[in-house]
Amino acid sequence: MRSVCALLAMFFGLAGCSEPSGPPAPPPPGAQTINPMEYLIESRNPDGNTSTPLHQADRLTYRRQDFGGFQDEDAFLLRDGSAILTWSYPPFGPFDAGHGDGGERYIIDGHTVRIDSTQDGGTPGVQYFTGAACGGTGWVAFRDDADASWKQLTASLSNRPNPSACATRASSLTRYTLQTVNFPKLGALPTVIGEHYNTGDLNSASALERSFWAKGWGRLVWQAFRKPAPHNVDPNLPKRCPDFGYNSLPGWTLVDCRVAVNVVPAADLTGAQEWQP
Numbered sequence: 001m002r003s004v005c006a007l008l009a010m011f012f013g014l015a016g017c018s019e020p021s022g023p024p025a026p027p028p029p030g031a032q033t034i035n036p037m038e039y040l041i042e043s044r045n046p047d048g049n050t051s052t053p054l055h056q057a058d059r060l061t062y063r064r065q066d067f068g069g070f071q072d073e074d075a076f077l078l079r080d081g082s083a084i085l086t087w088s089y090p091p092f093g094p095f096d097a098g099h100g101d102g103g104e105r106y107i108i109d110g111h112t113v114r115i116d117s118t119q120d121g122g123t124p125g126v127q128y129f130t131g132a133a134c135g136g137t138g139w140v141a142f143r144d145d146a147d148a149s150w151k152q153l154t155a156s157l158s159n160r161p162n163p164s165a166c167a168t169r170a171s172s173l174t175r176y177t178l179q180t181v182n183f184p185k186l187g188a189l190p191t192v193i194g195e196h197y198n199t200g201d202l203n204s205a206s207a208l209e210r211s212f213w214a215k216g217w218g219r220l221v222w223q224a225f226r227k228p229a230p231h232n233v234d235p236n237l238p239k240r241c242p243d244f245g246y247n248s249l250p251g252w253t254l255v256d257c258r259v260a261v262n263v264v265p266a267a268d269l270t271g272a273q274e275w276q277p
């Protein structure tokens with residue numbers, strides 16, 4: 001399977017700008033409809049209770065595992081007010097880059113949720129999504145005006161090993177909505193669905209990532225789509241990606257996913273022992 005960072009490299013090429021003149025400024029957000037942090041972190045117990053959020057110092061009481069048992073995930077709050085989603089691979093212990101462990105960090109910047117950094121087995125070290133500090137937006141996950149309609153903006157960002165680098169900006173059409181999603185194992189949950197395209201225009205895009213952030217659980221599902229359809233698709237994809245109503249998208253082919261909805265026992269560790277940038 002492709003790593004997340006390999007897909008990012010495919011999406012952006014790590015350089016180059018799809019719109020040399022720069023994308024249009026994002027429209028101002030609408031009225032706030034949600035508390036984003038309730039969708040970014042999980043509860044200390046597997047009950048989706050947003051009044052008991054998991055903090056980095058808390059001992060894990062459970063983990064969320066994908067189908068096939070390849071990856072465990074946790075979503076918790078850092079002391080600085082940012083949120084972390086981690087992914088861990090066998091033996092599912094403390095962070096070990098050699099196993100492919102990693103994660104992504106969420107920053108709430110005014111009304112906007114940004115992913116400012118990530119790491120996985122596909123790249124050596126942390127990759128930073130820059131742009132917000134130098135005239136762009138960075139990687140926009142969603143904004144706090146999410147509702148049942150699809151809202152969109154054109155993000156401008158770079159994928160760099162240096163968080164202060166701002167030399168190149170790529171454009172990414174970003175769409176998001178708030179829906180009730182019926183997940184395998186966990187049932188119906190209020191969920192922010194976000195789509196991140198590899199260009200600033202829907203018609204020219206050839207790759208997209210879709211994420212599902214469920215209230216009280218954090219990111220439960222990640223999907224990658226391509227068009228045109230690739231020649232080779234993982235034959236085990238249907239087993240790893242059970243269809244819960246979002247596996248089909250007209251004109252696109254699902255090529256990878258993580259559906260981390262299986263509650264499993266946790267190792268004896270805290271979020272402080274897991275990935276952080």
